[in-house]
Amino acid sequence: MSAGAERRPADQKAGLNRVPTLAIDVMSGDLGARECVPGALLALAQAPDLQLELVGDPSVIEPLLSGAGAALRARAHIVPASDVVPMDELPRAAIRHRKASSMRIAIDRVKAGAASGCVSAGNTGALTAIAHFVLKTVPEVERAPIMSALPAAHGHAYMLDLGANITATAVQLLQFALMGSIVARDVYGVAEPRVGLLNIGEEDIKGHETVQAANALIAASGVRYLGFIEGDDIFSGEVDVVVTDGFTGNVALKSMEGLARLITATMRAEFMRSIGSRAAAILARPVLKRVGATLDPRRYNGACMVGLRGVVVKSHGSADRMAFARAIEIARTAAIHDIPGCVARALATETRQGS
């Protein structure tokens, strides 16, 4: 899209990956290779400059590539992996026992410099743990926050941290604001991202010490800062980057998912209640489908783990091929813009100015 226009001269000088290679764990997620491999082919079709390493069992991957044209096939390179991280594996066990897994090898390819980013639809806890263990964070970051798009009026908002960290200091919230701005601009194409810090709305108690301190730090930083926002502002269309600690962010995200499911279930039950309402359902179906598509979080598939020394994108576990291709596109854009390098430089600058 506007990626070319947005790229800054400094990045170009740094010799950025103009023809990025990404390592794709095609064996994980609820649907595994049968959606991940077609998703990878879709991503290749959409981006002629892209090279993909499909990491997994060649005997599973090969047949799924058979229908692809020679031009696509030439950019899909199989990297064998004999194991898969189960969806219920504990993170520590995954680090210790899954060295031959598609997830681990995809991340290893980034570490080795063979790939400039990786994507997996696997077990979030394992992916987070292995990514931190193998790639490490940039110097100032303790644990990489997770950032993802949410539906909002007239577009989306991008929220972090969605649960990688369980608490956040004021300095970490400042880092989230800085990193979130970079990712919103370079990965999601928001020209001048407006940043808000989540707080509670009681007039007499404008939040605890940590958000108070973070408020001052972010206001003094270079980001375009709107100040405190409340939970309902996430969806207002008036903020691009929503900053919060991983505990609050995760609870809010899951609450929204739960509410969306309840609304869907209630609508289904009410539409099935009588002959009249079933007739209405048939007529309303295309409209409700469009509403569902607009709000479906999978449409915005691809959560970034920001602050690692490499691009790691988490796809939703139940992503279909379209959604998985979208996650690969996110990783491609992040790799082209060298998000890990941009983040490291921005945090180093901020640290120098702060000290």
Next chain:
Amino acid sequence: MSAGAERRPADQKAGLNRVPTLAIDVMSGDLGARECVPGALLALAQAPDLQLELVGDPSVIEPLLSGAGAALRARAHIVPASDVVPMDELPRAAIRHRKASSMRIAIDRVKAGAASGCVSAGNTGALTAIAHFVLKTVPEVERAPIMSALPAAHGHAYMLDLGANITATAVQLLQFALMGSIVARDVYGVAEPRVGLLNIGEEDIKGHETVQAANALIAASGVRYLGFIEGDDIFSGEVDVVVTDGFTGNVALKSMEGLARLITATMRAEFMRSIGSRAAAILARPVLKRVGATLDPRRYNGACMVGLRGVVVKSHGSADRMAFARAIEIARTAAIHDIPGCVARALATETRQGS
């Protein structure tokens, strides 16, 4: 409903307010007396044992009572108040300058023992501040958490704290669990409330120290405890009392409100998009109306401030008469069950056992 059956002998011996008088601030909220006074009359019609003090400007209240039958009218007593707390008044200013307001006088009536509870649709910050200033909390409680019903599968969940406190210690979270159980049972009629503690879902990081400590405390208490739950469990119908700190609770609540508004706006836009979709909208309207009614938070109007030395119920600012009557019914039930006394006894017992 089953309030009579649920009342415990101890409460009856304590000489509870079997014919409660409630002080109603009928001048506040977005709609003021023209919805609050009819709402009060509705509540009187629904509860033959109820006496209400309608606090406000007699010249405004009198005409609104003119249509009421003599039997209802005999149970609606006007208590004059010459002032109203504005919706944007800062809490401290409200304490200092609004001693003649309907909100303050309604709370003063509770303090004086003339009323066994009060209801206001006014400024939340001012109501919280004045209620704490005038009534004080029971000994163990620092600041009364706010508890309210949320829609859930097959009924509701009751969540606290929704924003009165900006942080919560492990002991406070335990108190929320104890108070929430009492209110869910005695006010909302849940026979044996199941309590869950909100936490984040990453497998390797089961929350910060505070929720870890609270988890142990609640597990050792007498409440029916399910352990940690995640944000989406709020709506699952499998938990009755959702315990969290006021920061997380407020952000989650407001996020859900924002999402619900976004969904409503998106549906409206999609149904208006074409002639076909407008036709579908006409047919679907009764169904969507039922969905809206099921999920409308105003249906569950009446948030309890729990842990004060008196019953204080906050009505939604935009409550109509039906919703306002519902908030009065909540206060009536809380007063009949002497929630402040039950809470004080439960916390004192817990403190003794804990020490």
